[in-house]
Amino acid sequence: MKRTIFALFALLAVAALGAQNFTIVNGTEPVSLDPHAVEGVPEHRIYMALFEGLTVGDPRTNRALPGIAESWSFSADYKTVTFKLRKATWSDGVEITADTVVKSWLRKMDPKNAFQYADFPAYYIAGGMDYLSGKAGREAVKIRAVDKHTFEVQLVGPIPFFPDMIVHYAFAVVPMHSIEKHGNDWIKAQNWVSNGPFVLKEWKPQERVVVVKNNRYWDAKNVALRQITFLANDDVNVGYNLYKAGAADWIDTVPLELMSQIKLDKNFHVYPQYGTYYYIINVTRKPLDDPRVRKALAMAFDKKVLVEQVTQGGQVPANSFVPPSTGYTPAKGYGFDPATAQKLLAEAGYPGGRGFPTFAILYNTSASHKKIAEFVQAQWKANLGIDVTLVNQEWGTYLNTRSQSHNFDIARAGWIGDYLDPSTFSDMWVTGGTQNDGLYSNKRYDELLEKSRTTSGAERMKLLMDAEKILIDEDMAIIPIYFYVTQNMIDLAKWDGWYPNPMNQHPWKYIRPKK
Amino acid sequence: MSRYFIRRVLSLIPTLFVIITLSFFLIRLAPGGPFAREKDVPEIILQNLLKRYNMDQPLAQQYLRYLGDILRWDLGPSFRYRDLSVNEIIDSGLPVSMLLGVTALAMAVFSGISVGIISALKQNKWPDYVAVSIAVIGISVPLFVMGPVLQLFIGMRWKILPMGQWISIHGIKAIILPAITLSFPYFAYIARLSRASILEVLRSDYIRTARAKGLKESDVVWRHVLKGALLPVVTYLGPAFSGIIVGSVVVETVFLVPGIGRPFIQSAINRDYTLIMGSVIVYSAVLILANLVVDVIYGFLDPRISYK
Numbered sequence A: 001m002k003r004t005i006f007a008l009f010a011l012l013a014v015a016a017l018g019a020q021n022f023t024i025v026n027g028t029e030p031v032s033l034d035p036h037a038v039e040g041v042p043e044h045r046i047y048m049a050l051f052e053g054l055t056v057g058d059p060r061t062n063r064a065l066p067g068i069a070e071s072w073s074f075s076a077d078y079k080t081v082t083f084k085l086r087k088a089t090w091s092d093g094v095e096i097t098a099d100t101v102v103k104s105w106l107r108k109m110d111p112k113n114a115f116q117y118a119d120f121p122a123y124y125i126a127g128g129m130d131y132l133s134g135k136a137g138r139e140a141v142k143i144r145a146v147d148k149h150t151f152e153v154q155l156v157g158p159i160p161f162f163p164d165m166i167v168h169y170a171f172a173v174v175p176m177h178s179i180e181k182h183g184n185d186w187i188k189a190q191n192w193v194s195n196g197p198f199v200l201k202e203w204k205p206q207e208r209v210v211v212v213k214n215n216r217y218w219d220a221k222n223v224a225l226r227q228i229t230f231l232a233n234d235d236v237n238v239g240y241n242l243y244k245a246g247a248a249d250w251i252d253t254v255p256l257e258l259m260s261q262i263k264l265d266k267n268f269h270v271y272p273q274y275g276t277y278y279y280i281i282n283v284t285r286k287p288l289d290d291p292r293v294r295k296a297l298a299m300a301f302d303k304k305v306l307v308e309q310v311t312q313g314g315q316v317p318a319n320s321f322v323p324p325s326t327g328y329t330p331a332k333g334y335g336f337d338p339a340t341a342q343k344l345l346a347e348a349g350y351p352g353g354r355g356f357p358t359f360a361i362l363y364n365t366s367a368s369h370k371k372i373a374e375f376v377q378a379q380w381k382a383n384l385g386i387d388v389t390l391v392n393q394e395w396g397t398y399l400n401t402r403s404q405s406h407n408f409d410i411a412r413a414g415w416i417g418d419y420l421d422p423s424t425f426s427d428m429w430v431t432g433g434t435q436n437d438g439l440y441s442n443k444r445y446d447e448l449l450e451k452s453r454t455t456s457g458a459e460r461m462k463l464l465m466d467a468e469k470i471l472i473d474e475d476m477a478i479i480p481i482y483f484y485v486t487q488n489m490i491d492l493a494k495w496d497g498w499y500p501n502p503m504n505q506h507p508w509k510y511i512r513p514k515k
Numbered sequence B: 001m002s003r004y005f006i007r008r009v010l011s012l013i014p015t016l017f018v019i020i021t022l023s024f025f026l027i028r029l030a031p032g033g034p035f036a037r038e039k040d041v042p043e044i045i046l047q048n049l050l051k052r053y054n055m056d057q058p059l060a061q062q063y064l065r066y067l068g069d070i071l072r073w074d075l076g077p078s079f080r081y082r083d084l085s086v087n088e089i090i091d092s093g094l095p096v097s098m099l100l101g102v103t104a105l106a107m108a109v110f111s112g113i114s115v116g117i118i119s120a121l122k123q124n125k126w127p128d129y130v131a132v133s134i135a136v137i138g139i140s141v142p143l144f145v146m147g148p149v150l151q152l153f154i155g156m157r158w159k160i161l162p163m164g165q166w167i168s169i170h171g172i173k174a175i176i177l178p179a180i181t182l183s184f185p186y187f188a189y190i191a192r193l194s195r196a197s198i199l200e201v202l203r204s205d206y207i208r209t210a211r212a213k214g215l216k217e218s219d220v221v222w223r224h225v226l227k228g229a230l231l232p233v234v235t236y237l238g239p240a241f242s243g244i245i246v247g248s249v250v251v252e253t254v255f256l257v258p259g260i261g262r263p264f265i266q267s268a269i270n271r272d273y274t275l276i277m278g279s280v281i282v283y284s285a286v287l288i289l290a291n292l293v294v295d296v297i298y299g300f301l302d303p304r305i306s307y308k
Helices: A003-019 A039-048 A098-109 A120-122 A128-132 A176-187 A238-246 A255-261 A291-299 A303-311 A338-349 A367-384 A395-405 A422-429 A443-450 A457-474 B001-029 B043-052 B059-071 B086-123 B127-138 B143-157 B167-202 B205-212 B217-248 B249-254 B261-270 B273-301
Strands: A021-025 A056-058 A064-065 A070-074 A080-085 A141-149 A150-154 A198-204 A208-213 A226-231 A268-281 A359-364 A388-393 A410-416 A480-490
Touching: A003 A039, A003 A080, A021 A098, A039 A198, A039 A208, A039 A226, A039 B127, A056 B143, A064 A070, A070 A120, A080 A098, A098 A120, A098 A128, A098 A141, A098 A176, A120 A128, A128 B043, A141 B001, A226 A422, A291 A480, A303 A367, A303 A480, A338 A367, A359 A395, A367 A388, A388 A395, A395 A410, A395 B261, A422 A443, A422 A457, A422 B261, A443 A457, A457 A480, A457 B273, B043 B143, B043 B249, B086 B127, B086 B167, B086 B217, B086 B249, B086 B261, B127 B167, B143 B167, B143 B249, B167 B217, B167 B249, B205 B217, B217 B273, B261 B273
Parallel strands: A021 A226, A359 A388, A359 A410
Antiparallel strands: A056 A064, A070 A080, A080 A150, A141 A150, A198 A208, A208 A226, A268 A410, A268 A480
C-alpha cells in the first residue's frame, strides 16, 4: 500500500514537472536572437522570454509595467522621462546600470549597425534622427545616465505613451559587456547572457529555440515555467496537428478550412486585435481620384456577410481605419448602403456603372486574400454594375508593386499596430509617408498630425480623431474591411496567467500551470 | 578511367561558373529586394544596410567580389538570418537533408527494384496488378497528403513512431516516417521503370541465348537480366539524388525536419540573395556530381561503355 502511494506521488511529481515545460509553435524561423536585429512576431515572443526592457507589457492590457525600471516620472511638459532602475543583474551576475541602457539604445541607433527598426527609437528621442542619419555623433542623442540607477531621456515632443512604447524590442537593453567581448557570437548559446525571466539553452536553426529559467532574474521566485520550447514552423496545418497531438501547448493560427469545427473548441480564443485589414486605393488614378467613387466602392459590399461567410474567424467589420482604444473613438465611416453607393457613382458620372473603366484588385498570393477579393468583386458587380479583375503576386513582387512602382489600382493590405496608440495608424497617411502606398495627400490631415506631436492627453486624441474623419469620412482614402482578431488555441484549464489581449503579447513570466 | 574521371571533375568548374554568373544577375532582376518590407525601410537605414552588405557598389564589382569569396568557399552572410552565414546554414541543414535523402533513396531503390522484378516476372498476374496499383498511388498522391496520413495513423493513433521533429528529440527512429514519405514517389517511379526495362530485356536475344544454354532461371535473372535492366534506373538516380536531397521541402515542413529544403525555398521568397546563390551552387554541385557517379556506374553495368 505504502509503495503504491509512493509511486502515485512520484507520478504526480513527474506530471507536475512536465507541466512546467511549455511548447509553442512559434511560426517562421527567427531572423536573429539579437533583440536589436529582430523584427516580427516569432522573434518578439522569444525576446519576451530572454530579455526585459525598462518596461514590460501588462499581460492583460499591454500597457507598461515596471521592468528594469522600478518607476518613472515625466517632466511637466511630458518631454523628459526619468527612469529609476532597480538593482538587477545579467544572468552572469554583472550589474545592469543606467550606463548599460544608454549604450544599448545607442547601439540600436548606430548607423554602422544598420538595424531595421532603428528609426523607431530615433524618431522619438531628441537627436536620434541626426545620429542615425550620420549628421551628428552619438553625443547628439539626448539620453544620459544621471547616476548609476537613474536614466533620463529627452523626447522630440510630449509623448505620454512613451513607457508603453518602449515595451517594444527596438528599445531593448542588451548585455554590452558580452557584446564587446564576443562580437557577433554573443548570441551563441555558449556565450549567452541576458536579463529576462529565461536564458537561452539551445538554438537549432530551422528546428527550435529552447530557453530555461534564469535564476538570477530579479523576480525569479514568481516565474513558474522551467523551460519553453519555440518550434520553428510556419505551416498552419502542421501547427494544428502538433497542438491536437499534444506536442504543443499554444498555437496562434488555425487552418481556415477547419474553422467551423475549431470554433466549437473551448480552447479556441478569439479576441479583437489592434490591427486592420483594408484596401489601399491609388488615389492618383482616374476614376479612383474622385472621393465619391471611393465612397461608393466602400459602401457597396457587405462587410458583415464577408466576415460571417468568408473569413469566418470572428473578425469585426470595420468602417474606420484606426481600431477603437481607450480615449479614442474611431471615425464613423460608411456602412453597407448600395442605394447611396449607386447614387454617388451616378453623381461621379457613371450611372449604373456605365462607362466605368475596368480596374484590378491586387493581393499577395494566398487563398484567404483571394476569397475576400472574389467576394468584393462579386458584390461590386451586383451592387454597382462595375467590373473588377483580380491580380495576385508573390510577396516580394507584390510589395514592390505596392510601395515602389505604385502600379496598382486597389491593393489589399493589413496593419497591426506596433504599440497601443492610434498614431501607429494615423502616421501612415501623412503626405510622403513610407507606408502611404496609395499616395494620399491632404494638407489639413498633415497639419493635424503635425499638431498632435506637440500636444498630449485628450487634446491630442481629439486631433487624431479629427484627422481620421478627414481620412475616412471626407476622403475615403482607403477602404477599411475588418479589424483583425487573435485566434489562439491554448488550454486555459491547464494554464494560468495567459490572457487574450489586443496586441496578442503574452509575457512568459506570468504563465503557469494551474494547480 | 582515372583520366576520364579527372577530366569530368575539372569540367565542373566552367559549368558552375556559368551557373553562378547567370544566377547572380538573374535573381537581381526579380522585383523587390532583400530589404523590402510592408513598412518601407527609411532611406537612411536602407543606405546603411546596402553599405553593410556591399550592395552600394557597382554590380560588376559586387560580382567580382562574390567570385573571389566563392573561391575561398565563403558564401557570405545571409541577408535574412542576420547572425548566420550562408555557410553555417548549409553546414547545419545539408547533413540533415543528406541523411534523410540517402535513407529515402536507398529505401526507394531497394523496394522499387524488388517490386519491379516481381511484377515483371509475374507480368499480368495478381502480384503485378498489386505492384502497378501501388506505383500509381505513389506517383499520384502528393507528399503533403501522404505525410499527414502517415502521421495521423502511425504517429497519432497507433503511436508507433514519432509524428514529427528530428533526431535530437527522438533519436534515429525520427527518420523513418519522413524517409518513407519522401521515398514513396521515387519508389513508385523506380518500380515502374525497372518493370518496363526488365520486360524489355527479357525479350532480348542474349537472354534467349542464356536460356537456350540451359542456365538456371535465377542465374538468368540475377546475372543477365538485372544488369542490363538497371541502366535506365541508374540514369534516373542522378537527378533523383539531387532532387531528393534539396527538394524535400514538403517533408521537412510536415515532419519538422531541420533540413536545407525549407531555407532554400524561403530564400527565394525573402530575396535572400546570398542564400539563393548558396542553394543554387549546392544544388548544381550535387546534381553534377551525382551524374558523374551515374556515368561511372554505367561502366560496371554495361561492358559496351568505355571511358576515354
